[in-house]
Amino acid sequence: MKVKVDRDVCTGCELCVDACPEVFEMVDDLSEAKVDEVPEDQEECVREAAEDCPVEAIIVEE
Numbered sequence: 001m002k003v004k005v006d007r008d009v010c011t012g013c014e015l016c017v018d019a020c021p022e023v024f025e026m027v028d029d030l031s032e033a034k035v036d037e038v039p040e041d042q043e044e045c046v047r048e049a050a051e052d053c054p055v056e057a058i059i060v061e062e
Contacts, residue, residue: 001060003035003059004059005024005057011054017031019049020045020046047060
Protein backbone atom coordinates (compact mmCIF):
# COMPACT_ATOMS: atom_id res chain seq x y z
CA MET A 1 0.00 0.00 0.00
CA LYS A 2 1.14 3.53 -0.77
CA VAL A 3 -0.14 6.74 0.77
CA LYS A 4 0.28 10.43 0.11
CA VAL A 5 -1.30 13.64 1.31
CA ASP A 6 -2.61 16.26 -1.10
CA ARG A 7 -1.08 19.28 0.59
CA ASP A 8 -3.15 21.61 -1.61
CA VAL A 9 -6.26 20.22 0.13
CA CYS A 10 -4.90 19.49 3.64
CA THR A 11 -6.09 21.87 6.35
CA GLY A 12 -3.55 20.81 8.96
CA CYS A 13 -6.10 19.42 11.43
CA GLU A 14 -3.60 16.74 12.55
CA LEU A 15 -6.20 13.94 12.78
CA CYS A 16 -4.03 11.65 10.65
CA VAL A 17 -0.95 12.34 12.77
CA ASP A 18 -2.91 11.57 15.92
CA ALA A 19 -4.30 8.36 14.41
CA CYS A 20 -1.13 7.10 12.74
CA PRO A 21 2.03 8.93 13.89
CA GLU A 22 4.30 6.25 12.45
CA VAL A 23 3.13 7.20 8.94
CA PHE A 24 2.10 10.87 9.05
CA GLU A 25 3.88 13.99 10.31
CA MET A 26 3.28 17.72 10.24
CA VAL A 27 5.56 19.78 7.99
CA ASP A 28 4.99 23.52 7.75
CA ASP A 29 1.55 23.14 9.42
CA LEU A 30 0.35 20.55 6.89
CA SER A 31 0.37 16.78 7.00
CA GLU A 32 2.82 14.71 5.01
CA ALA A 33 3.44 10.97 4.68
CA LYS A 34 6.76 9.92 6.21
CA VAL A 35 6.94 6.70 4.16
CA ASP A 36 6.41 5.73 0.53
CA GLU A 37 5.38 2.15 1.33
CA VAL A 38 3.11 1.74 4.34
CA PRO A 39 4.30 -1.03 6.68
CA GLU A 40 1.78 -3.85 6.77
CA ASP A 41 1.10 -3.36 10.48
CA GLN A 42 0.13 0.29 9.81
CA GLU A 43 -2.27 -0.27 6.90
CA GLU A 44 -5.43 -0.29 9.02
CA CYS A 45 -4.63 2.99 10.78
CA VAL A 46 -3.83 4.59 7.39
CA ARG A 47 -7.22 3.50 6.06
CA GLU A 48 -8.91 4.91 9.15
CA ALA A 49 -6.99 8.18 8.84
CA ALA A 50 -8.07 8.47 5.20
CA GLU A 51 -11.71 7.82 6.12
CA ASP A 52 -11.58 10.34 8.98
CA CYS A 53 -9.88 13.12 7.01
CA PRO A 54 -12.46 15.93 6.87
CA VAL A 55 -11.23 17.19 3.48
CA GLU A 56 -10.29 13.81 1.92
CA ALA A 57 -6.66 14.89 1.48
CA ILE A 58 -5.21 11.40 2.10
CA ILE A 59 -4.76 9.30 -1.03
CA VAL A 60 -4.36 5.55 -0.51
CA GLU A 61 -3.15 3.33 -3.35
CA GLU A 62 -3.70 -0.38 -2.68
